[in-house]
Amino acid sequence: MSAEAATGLTVSMKRVCHSYGSKENPKQVLHDIDFDLMPGEVAILTGPSGSGKTTLLTLIGALRSVQEGEAVVLGRRLRELTRAQLVRLRREIGFIFQAHNLFESLTARENVNMAIELTNCDVHERDRRCEAILTRLGLSDRIGYKPNSLSGGERQRVAIARALANRPKLVLADEPTAALDKLSGREVVDILKTLALEEQSSVLIVTHDTRILDLADRIIKLVDGRIVSDTSVKRALLIATSLQRCPIFAQQPIAMLTEFAAFMRRESFDPGEDIIREGEAGDKFYVIESGSVEVLREKTSGDSEVARTTLGPGDFFGEVALLTGAPRNATVIARDRVEAFTLAKEHFHEALQRSKTLEERLRTALYYRS
Numbered sequence: 001m002s003a004e005a006a007t008g009l010t011v012s013m014k015r016v017c018h019s020y021g022s023k024e025n026p027k028q029v030l031h032d033i034d035f036d037l038m039p040g041e042v043a044i045l046t047g048p049s050g051s052g053k054t055t056l057l058t059l060i061g062a063l064r065s066v067q068e069g070e071a072v073v074l075g076r077r078l079r080e081l082t083r084a085q086l087v088r089l090r091r092e093i094g095f096i097f098q099a100h101n102l103f104e105s106l107t108a109r110e111n112v113n114m115a116i117e118l119t120n121c122d123v124h125e126r127d128r129r130c131e132a133i134l135t136r137l138g139l140s141d142r143i144g145y146k147p148n149s150l151s152g153g154e155r156q157r158v159a160i161a162r163a164l165a166n167r168p169k170l171v172l173a174d175e176p177t178a179a180l181d182k183l184s185g186r187e188v189v190d191i192l193k194t195l196a197l198e199e200q201s202s203v204l205i206v207t208h209d210t211r212i213l214d215l216a217d218r219i220i221k222l223v224d225g226r227i228v229s230d231t232s233v234k235r236a237l238l239i240a241t242s243l244q245r246c247p248i249f250a251q252q253p254i255a256m257l258t259e260f261a262a263f264m265r266r267e268s269f270d271p272g273e274d275i276i277r278e279g280e281a282g283d284k285f286y287v288i289e290s291g292s293v294e295v296l297r298e299k300t301s302g303d304s305e306v307a308r309t310t311l312g313p314g315d316f317f318g319e320v321a322l323l324t325g326a327p328r329n330a331t332v333i334a335r336d337r338v339e340a341f342t343l344a345k346e347h348f349h350e351a352l353q354r355s356k357t358l359e360e361r362l363r364t365a366l367y368y369r370s
Contacts, residue, residue, distance in 0.1 A: 282321025
């Protein structure tokens with residue numbers, strides 16, 4: 001079993017590059033793609049036209065050969081698979097593309113049944129599953145219709161039914177709502193979300209449809225063949241909510257807070273562990289996700305007494321040294337298991353430079369801080 005399979009990743013891509021054209025004059029369209037997808041996760045892939053989104057989708061779906069780097073899909077390393085093994089892998093993936101690719105001579109039921117037949121289930125189970133998914137997509141009265149008798153939106157829903165009929169562990173969708181009205185598009189993505197939750201399937205959607213953003217667990221942006229941001233929505237929400245509790249960040253626009261969220265990394269600390277030590281150079285800013293810390297600071301009177309403060313989820317620390325350039329003015333110790341989001345010094349200063357009001361509020365807060 002591969003390491004990726006053991007850790008439960010549905011997709012793992014490391015340093016993947018891809019080019020079109022001749023060897024003498026290649027045009028590189030993907031650059032050093034690092035990308036993981038977990039079971040039960042719905043990820044939206046966005047970016048301008050020509051940024052490489054469809055190329056990335058087809059590489060993950062084993063529809064193109066991996067040229068550079070490593071791609072592991074459903075526990076199998078794509079570059080090690082034979083042609084027959086690649087075909088079997090594709091049958092385990094639900095594909096939804098802009099082109100419906102339906103067989104014009106077959107009814108909606110027969111188009112969906114073709115996918116189910118590949119699983120060798122009995123005819124009664126096949127018919128039950130086929131009717132259930134077509135009905136769920138609002139096509140109960142169109143089951144016996146051929147594609148030329150269906151609207152564009154109905155054909156798209158048949159294609160979606162075909163992709164989901166086998167309850168695949170990985171669904172790859174390229175603009176699945178493009179041909180659908182608002183209500184139908186929402187219903188389709190709701191079904192994808194339900195599949196992810198109930199079957200622990202992974203769903204990757206290429207889309208420009210902002211109406212479905214609220215259903216995404218992650219939003220990944222691809223520009224000129226590079227992943228420029230990969231943000232967990234829940235994590236971004238948690239960080240933004242925590243930062244908004246802090247007076248220095250409270251009035252910042254959401255765009256600035258999400259930039260912070262995109263740069264922040266999760267770190268864990270054991271009970272009793274020193275997170276920062278007084279006198280050290282400051283290199284990070286911290287927001288506590290869970291657990292609590294004790295802040296120890298010598299009193300200004302110069303005696304041996306130590307001021308103690310306890311911080312918990314949503315609290316922050318470490319910004320003084322980053323702003324002033326002075327050494328850490330306190331020691332922070334984990335009281336119990338602590339999960340925290342950290343922002344590196346260079347990203348902290350980059351955010352300050354972009355927002356003079358943020359820096360002014362930070363300085364004011366530090367001035368009045370006890």
